[in-house]
Amino acid sequence: MRSALTFLTAFGALAGAALVGAAPAGAVQSSTRLAPGVTYRQFDIQGAKGPTHAHVVTVDLRNHHVRLGLLYPGAVAARAPVSQLADTQGALAGVNGDFFNITETQHPGVEATGSTDGPAVAHGHVLKAAVPDGQRFGPALPPGTSTRDVLGVGTDHRARLDNMTLSGSIRTPAGRLPLRGFNQYALPEGAIGAFTSDWGSVSRVRATCGTDSDRAAPCSTDTYEVTVRGGRVVAASDSPGTGAIAKGTTVLVGREAGAQRLRKFFKGEPVKVTHGLVAAHSRIPYSFALGGYPVLKGGKPLGGLDDATAAVRTAVGIADGGRRVFLLALDGAPEYRKGLTIAEVAAAMRSLGSVDAFSLDGGGSTTLVARAPGASSVTVRNHPSGDAERPVPNGIGVFSGS
Template identity: 55%
Template sequence: MHRAHPARTVRWALASLVIGLLVVAGLPSPAAATVSSDRLAPGVTYEEFTRTTARGVVHGHLVEVDLRNPFVVVDLLTAGAVAARAPLSTQANERRAIAAVNGDFFNVSNTQPGVPVTGAAVGPAIGGGRDLKAAVPDRQRFGPGLPAGTSTRDVIGVGVDRVGRLATVAFEGKAHTTRGGFAIDGFNQYALPMNGIGVFDSEWGTPSRKRSTCGTDTTREAPCSDNTYELTVRRGKVVQATTEPGEGAIARDTVVLVGREEGADTLRELEPGDRVRVDYDLAPNTYIPFRFAVGGFPVLRDGQPLAGLNATTAAIRSSAGVSQDGRRLYLMALDGASAGLTIAELAQLMRDFGAASAVNLDGGGSSTLVARKVGEPAVAVRNHPSGGVERAIPNGIGVFSRLG
């Protein structure tokens, strides 16, 4: 369990007292105030801050990264598989990250009886330059409502050119057989579009693939499809066919195709021994490939908050943003005991820090920011997660220093 730091508690109390005295005196309160700051490594700084809102004082934590620094690397953190979860500090320590913030929203609960929770993230994921998963249908996502013009395919990431940017990542897939070809509609997703076919590979992990056939394109809580089919394809040949999606680890030389409704009918046309070649790829709408990318819905783009952002519902939030030139990355998480921010306030906060574009990441009990200085043995949880302890999550954004 993360324990409150006495000195930090005193600093927050003093900051809150000063703000309160300013308000009582009729003087304008500061929009934001730095409580403390520190350099974690060349090109990486950490800051505690407070910000005043109509609901009270918000406490938060910020890591700023200079992506031009040759000693700095940013990459996706995971729990070892798409459908796996672990606390952010565990993920960061296993990879020797010096800082990290939690990532995407994820499959945190199911209403379908007997269907296990996968823990897989909502949006696309790319780590170490490798495609890990595609986005679920918009209505199958978890999290607050999407702003107009955004979707589950939106990501923030850093390209192989070391420039941070927002993008939309589509999925492209097709299977080729002696009987003809057919489209693949999903990749390592906990939810497939109706009538679709999904491909699962070794990155998925061990949980059941049943959840991918549950819900509909309009209702996440809808029952699972009663028309499903699964094919196991090893080294380009169908080796097994079943009517129910299975579970367990998938070998690196194997992919599993899961179909629902019309997609299930298509898969039934194949049988063990048939040759199948499955091609699939994530396709960002950018010319520069991503080194890493994680799902999150945009709240700030090109220096302007998106139109129609929610300005009434406050919550504990996490965010990632990039400067106008894409050379600086901002990772932020609020303290669980804070008053919280609306989505509109989050966009303004990230702009005040220097971001020109930013996304809202998973919040509430998932909001976590960890950090350590180069040379220290392990990261510390710098915020106070709202649940009192770290939540197990599927992924995060990790910052690494080549200096250790």
């Protein structure tokens, strides 16, 4: 791979846009201000496989009228186009988010959940935890990374990379059981997971399919489900169910050893379920977080990044101690569709000024939207490689206002 990417002269400049800011790698850049603290720009990049085109939204979090937040359709197991998510939530700009469970061809008859691989936090509220590494839908992870890796913004208004692990328990008069899953499409073998109203109405069967090392392994034949409402068991079933879960209700799903433990529960038994995400590197609570995987830390690319497979990509960069964020999406138009390798993405983010960078879902999911000054809705700025927006389960939104 080339030691550095070549950024070519800015292409497709916005009409009337002023030339502002420092251009990466000496490129001439065209940029337009979407709002105070938020700019949009686009430029060509020459990768090893050919030219590609980048769209970047730069966010200055030192401006306290600007914030980042999770875009999602109101349920973990649901999807919508990025433009719809942004307009519904009033975002100024946004990109697609985490890798997700898009198909279940290896499990005939099992519904794909549309749920993401990694953790998710919205407005400080924990939506879900991470699936086991061996169950993730996305490409192979770089060495030293996991499905628990997140990019988030703390209540201190700073962006950072972190790792978030589920912490929870199920308490009954007979003792305490560990909670090993929360609103996630795959549970560890022998585990019990909890599902709440945040999950949505999609079937919970997928949570009992695959193994910790093989997502294509058959679904478990030893499952059990218990419904808890008002702190007591109100129903039970031999198989995971479907349909919306009422607020204040928790559905416990067990497989193998977890199912055997749930079978000992009885109707009316008092049960208390607790859950949360514990951050490995920060004591600052997160206002929002989502999964993916790091490609750049401390200004250095991670070891073992793929330098052979090029594709259309989405990534996020962090600079200035978490006060500046770059949202990058490559263009999926036919002339640019070869894209970049992950190693090239790390180099591109570093050229933009990022100290840390994080890869999000790419390919047909890659989408960047932005609302022009005075416009009532966002427009898609890149060309999705599938020639139309792909519905996705979450993304990063840029919000501006008091």
